Amino acid sequence: MIDVTAASIESLQKDMQQNRLTSYELVAAFAERVAAHDKLGAGVNAVAEWNPDAFSIAAALDGERQRTGARGPLHGIPILIKDNVDTADHMHTSAGSLALAESYALEDAEVARRLRAAGAVLLGKTKMTEWANFMAEGMPSGYSSRGGQVNNPYGPGAFDVGGSSSGSGAAIAAGFAVAAIGTETSGSILSPSSENMLVGIKPTVGLVSRYGIIPIAYSQDTAGPMAKTVADAALLLQAIVGYDPRDPATGAAGATPDYRMCLLERGLEGVRLGVPRAGYYEHLSAEQAAVMERAIEDVRRLGAVVIDPIELSAKRENGYEVLLYEFKSALNSYLRKVDPRLPVHSLKELIAFNDADKERMLRYGQAILLASEETSGSLTDPDYLKARLRDLRYAREEGIDHVLREHALDALLFPANYGAAIAAKAGYPSITVPGGKLENGCPFGVTFTSTAFTEAKLIRMAYAYEQGTMHRVAPDLT
Helix, strand or coil: CCCCCCHHHHHHHHHHHHHCCCHHHHHHHHHHHHHHHHHCCCCCCCCCCCCCCCHHHHHHHHHHHHHHCCCCCCCCCEHHHHHHHHCCCCCCCCCCCCCHCCCCCCCHHHHHHHHHHCCCCEEEEECCCCHHHCCCCCCCCCEEECCCEECCCCCCCCCCCCCCCCCHHHHHHHCCEEEEEEECCCCCCCHHHHHCCCEEECEEECCECCCCECCCCCCEEEEEEEEEEEHHHHHHHHEECCCCCCCCHHCCCCCCCHHHHHCCCCCCCCEEEECCCCCCCCCCCHHHHHHHHHHHHHHHHHEEEEEECCCCCHHHHHCCHHHHHHHHHHHHHCCCCCCCCCCCHHHHHHHHHCCCCCHCCCCCCHHHHHHHHHCCCCCCCHHHHHHHHHHHHHHHHHHHHHHHHHHCCCCEECCCCCCHHHHHCCCEEEEEEEECCCCCCCCEEEEEEECCCCHHHHHHHHHHHHHHHHCCCCCCCC
């Protein structure tokens, strides 16, 4: 009997190719898993919707495999997708909000289109922190008015599940699909990946099209893979990257390498890694610090040269003025295109919708929505332009790029998602890998970050670290 919850994409493909398994059987196995462990209020509570066409799609892909062979490594592989990514099917796209509970997209997001073209089975939508955690101060990771609270399968009710791609993280950790798509503006792939003992890749802004994804910010939004292994995450990333004329940012990426060629066990040999302690390591608990000290020892053992410490100022990460301005503009642009029968078509209408049903909609308020609405909404506003230029200067020229040049570094080594903000403001890539567990069983990740479009380099490092440590263990859901 094949344990589909532990199997890799490569091994599943081999089993399907040799007629030991079908995509239909895979979908059925994950359906059983979701039914057993994803009960609302009592289980992981990570899956927002099941795709009613999943079995039919899998059966059709099985037939295609027999007739003409597999399209590629994702052929017949069940993938979950976050509930802010448009899918032109029978599933809703709501960003976790009751305001969009009846919203059906008319067109696939480019990410969804590419996954379908690669032969993936879109198994369902995952729950998320409402409006990607850009709604209220103090809203718990994984909470939404539409979906309730997503729980961390390693410690339901005890451990933070990470946000805002909480459902994607919890679902893959719990074995509800092979891998998932998350989105990040600042930490929303890295955080749930770290908290759920997964590999998460937050790509350079522009590597993956943002078209058809409910936005927060033009300057920082991206989608990326979340998976049990670096190899699976790399295969999923390969499928979703590429130029899209509807997203101008994708024009800067250039040719994409074959990420499978980056899966090298000796990928850390000769690599120069910087450890930015001040502002990033100093607030760790003793146990978290111990995980990172072990990680530093491990990368040295695996051949890396570690420069420890380096100075990377964290004080300039404070403030999210850019997001407040861009959210109003970007969300208004998205909402004006949704079905006219829906109750909201602007940020202003969303705020009014929430106010009309405070008990259900405003458990944690909507302070961030209100602050965004109070901006001019114009991206020619001097305050916005100054803030955007400041973010770019501090995060890139005087931040990540400066320290990489100063010490001839290949990448930086961060605890979990502690370095997410500076990488997000720069639009630069990161990959988090399981670093182990704390004494109470809570997972903790190790993150590699570098400059623009260095995903191949980061995958090499992350794969070597993963293979040299093998920290991931599945949660016990029995």
